[in-house]
Amino acid sequence: MDTFFSNRSALVIGGSGGIGKAVTLALAAAGAQLYIHGGHSRSRLENTLQEVQQIQMKQGCPLEQQQHRILLQPITGSESVPALLKFAPEVDILVCAYGPFFKKDITHMTAEDWDYLVTMNLALPGALVSAYLESMIQQAWGRILLFGGTNTDSIRGFTTTTAYSAAKTGLGVLAKSVARIGGSVNVTCNVICPGMTETEYLDEQARRYALGKAPGGILLQCEDIAETALAILHNPHQNGTIIALDKGLVI
Structure with a gap:
């Protein structure tokens, strides 16, 4: 039984759906205390919390000992940051699995x-x-995991997603900057850039496009990405890296 994070708290932005939810559940299975943020659906957020509670109860942690919290907060911009910090004032693990x-x-x-x-x-x-x-630096332990976009693991040109892709590519600079500061005190920051992934957010047109581009015509599963995410969060030596998790996708 993996309880590596049993004494750690984790905030997952976008943690109630898609890849974010899969990472939330993986962290729950590793024993973490969860601060789960969701943007639009209270029922989806509450269902995620129930799944987290069930996972940890099966591992022998009674419900009354669990201290998970949820926040339904549509993100409208930088003005949303104070509410997120009030919701989770200090965390050991930060996962940003969000980005319009x-x-x-x-x-x-x-x-x-x-x-x-x-x-x-x-x-x-x-x-x-x-x-x-x-x-994180003061306590000499911290894990930060950011999610980039497809094909944003290095500088590339884009014609219809320029602003989005430029911003997501910039996360690599952020991760490498944190690694320079935190590497000596066991604080890591890494970026995963997933390929075409099966999520509930894909409409039929988007799903057809993703299937047409995905190597072998097979979409990634959120659980597979979460497995890689957890391995990165475990690893104190992987720091400032940008991982293209896309099976060699070319767009």
Whole structure:
């Protein structure tokens, strides 16, 4: 039984659906105390909490000893950060599995489009990292895991996802910067860039596109990504890395 994180608290942004939920459940199985953030669906958030509780009860942790918390908070920008910090004032593990996405030709991107996508996908996780990093350094232990976008593990050109992809690529700079500061005191920060993944958020058109691009026509499963995420969070030596978890996808 994996109880590696039994004395650790973890905040998962976007933790009630898709990849974020899979990571939440993996952390629960490793014994962590969860702060689970969800953006839009209370029922989905509450169902996730129930699954977390059931996992830990099966491991012998009674419900009355569990201290998990949930927060339904639509993220609207940097003004959402104080509410998140009030919800989880100090954590040992930070996972940002959130980031809005839309396609638009680069010649049609407005200033508002740029501001929105860069704020949500880079400035928001950056602000959270800045807020939690000092306490992680002081206690000489911390784990930060950020989720990039498909094909954003290195600098590439994009014609219809330029702002989103630029912001997600920037997470690599954030991770490498944290590694420079935290590496000597057991604080790690890494980025996973998943490929085409099966989630409940795919509509039929998006799913057809993903299947057409996925190597072998097979989508990644959220649980497979969560397994890799947990291995990275375990590993004190993997720091400042950007992992393309996409089976060699080429777009």
